[in-house]
Amino acid sequence: MTTIRIEHQCPQCGAPANLEETDRLFACPFCRVRSFLLTRDYFRYVLPAKNPADKDLFYFPYWRFKGTLLFSLPSGNDHKFLDVNQCAADLPGMPATLGLRAQAMKLKFLSQELAGRFISPTHSFSDTFTAFQTRFSQTLPKPILYSAHLGESMGLLYSPFYARDRLYDAVLDRPIGNRMLSGSLADNGFKDEKPDWRVNFVPALCPDCGWDLEGQRSALVLHCRNCTSSWYPSGEKLTRVQSDCMEKAEEGLFYLPFWQITCEISDIALKTYGDLVRVANLPRIVDAPVAAREFRFWAPAFKLRAQAFMRLAESFTLTQAQEMLTPALPPERHHAVTLPVEEACESLKVVLAGFLKPRRRIAEMLTRITIHPTHFRLAYLPFREDQHDYIQVQTGQAVNKNLLSLSCHL
Numbered sequence: 001m002t003t004i005r006i007e008h009q010c011p012q013c014g015a016p017a018n019l020e021e022t023d024r025l026f027a028c029p030f031c032r033v034r035s036f037l038l039t040r041d042y043f044r045y046v047l048p049a050k051n052p053a054d055k056d057l058f059y060f061p062y063w064r065f066k067g068t069l070l071f072s073l074p075s076g077n078d079h080k081f082l083d084v085n086q087c088a089a090d091l092p093g094m095p096a097t098l099g100l101r102a103q104a105m106k107l108k109f110l111s112q113e114l115a116g117r118f119i120s121p122t123h124s125f126s127d128t129f130t131a132f133q134t135r136f137s138q139t140l141p142k143p144i145l146y147s148a149h150l151g152e153s154m155g156l157l158y159s160p161f162y163a164r165d166r167l168y169d170a171v172l173d174r175p176i177g178n179r180m181l182s183g184s185l186a187d188n189g190f191k192d193e194k195p196d197w198r199v200n201f202v203p204a205l206c207p208d209c210g211w212d213l214e215g216q217r218s219a220l221v222l223h224c225r226n227c228t229s230s231w232y233p234s235g236e237k238l239t240r241v242q243s244d245c246m247e248k249a250e251e252g253l254f255y256l257p258f259w260q261i262t263c264e265i266s267d268i269a270l271k272t273y274g275d276l277v278r279v280a281n282l283p284r285i286v287d288a289p290v291a292a293r294e295f296r297f298w299a300p301a302f303k304l305r306a307q308a309f310m311r312l313a314e315s316f317t318l319t320q321a322q323e324m325l326t327p328a329l330p331p332e333r334h335h336a337v338t339l340p341v342e343e344a345c346e347s348l349k350v351v352l353a354g355f356l357k358p359r360r361r362i363a364e365m366l367t368r369i370t371i372h373p374t375h376f377r378l379a380y381l382p383f384r385e386d387q388h389d390y391i392q393v394q395t396g397q398a399v400n401k402n403l404l405s406l407s408c409h410l
């Protein structure tokens with residue numbers, strides 16, 4: 001699986017650093033300072049120009065998306081994996097896509113120091129994304145009841161160009177076709193404001209007690225073992241997130257993280273466990289105190305291929321294991337949180353579509369229902385390890401080890 005590689009400098013000592021787009025916690029091998037990478041929204045990258053001297057470079061924007069499209073069909077759920085980019089502004093003659101170029105070279109983060117003009121995107125990410133959905137759903141049987149995405153990475157790529165007698169692609173230092181740029185960029189309606197963005201490296205220290213935060217390089221959630229707290233990026237700062245653990249006296253277990261998401265759901269009654277038993281028509285009899293427990297969606301908080309992701313999300317949502325949790329940090333042997341809760345929230349309607357009954361009314365119900373997440377927290381569940389799988393101790397649900405390690409590079 002292809003990933004974007006980024007060249008950067010350590011914010012403390014200036015030593016060169018090589019990062020991958022999935023990296024969040026950066027530990028400098030020279031000065032040992034650990035920083036966490038934050039952005040107020042998404043990361044912006046710049047492709048390098050081949051011979052930048054004496055060229056009046058302009059950078060053209062491309063939206064990048066890597067992840068899975070999820071579709072709810074009358075026959076069940078389907079998905080497609082995508083790793084694509086698409087121009088975010090219109091200028092005739094410009095390449096509509098950069099293809100795999102961004103994955104083949106080292107990029108830089110966008111920074112204020114870079115010379116050149118930057119064209120602002122004129123198409124929003126969501127418009128571009130809708131076009132991807134339409135294009136990739138063409139081969140699916142109709143009707144498509146609902147579609148969503150499970151994103152692993154989204155961002156903006158800036159690729160350099162310049163104009164002489166013709167338009168030139170500055171990455172290859174080669175002309176693009178025979179096209180002349182008629183008039184200046186401004187005549188073509190382009191704003192070339194320097195984007196007001198830089199990557200933000202914050203010290204990986206507990207915002208509450210100042211202790212070193214613990215996490216793997218791709219971890220979105222960091223833990224403080226001193227004051228027993230968990231921290232999750234929210235815009236340009238770290239905010240506290242409640243972390244629960246299903247504890248088990250057994251040694252050597254491996255813990256996987258899940259998001260528990262409380263939602264307001266319109267048009268169906270789904271607030272409690274009792275509601276879930278009715279909505280999913282589960283063959284269970286529950287007594288009143290159990291029936292009154294709050295309903296939460298459950299979804300993996302780590303990257304996993306769509307099919308396995310949906311299977312686990314549906315199965316743990318139907319289990320509602322929150323009563324077995326206690327507030328705690330996971331033991332040392334655990335998988336990092338690598339899937340943002342925002343992405344997990346995108347999948348909830350598809351998860352719901354998987355168990356909603358009666359099936360014959362599903363199309364009509366799905367169009368009306370809206371799901372509004374109101375609260376989230378983490379749950380770390382223990383898994384026993386055998387040769388091929390991690391097996392969840394209480395439910396017997398298995399996660400293939402090979403699939404999990406492959407999915408890390410999604």
Ligand SMILES: [Zn+2]
Nearest residue numbers: 010013028031
């Ligand atoms: Zn350093």
Ligand SMILES: [Zn+2]
Nearest residue numbers: 206209224227
């Ligand atoms: Zn602390």
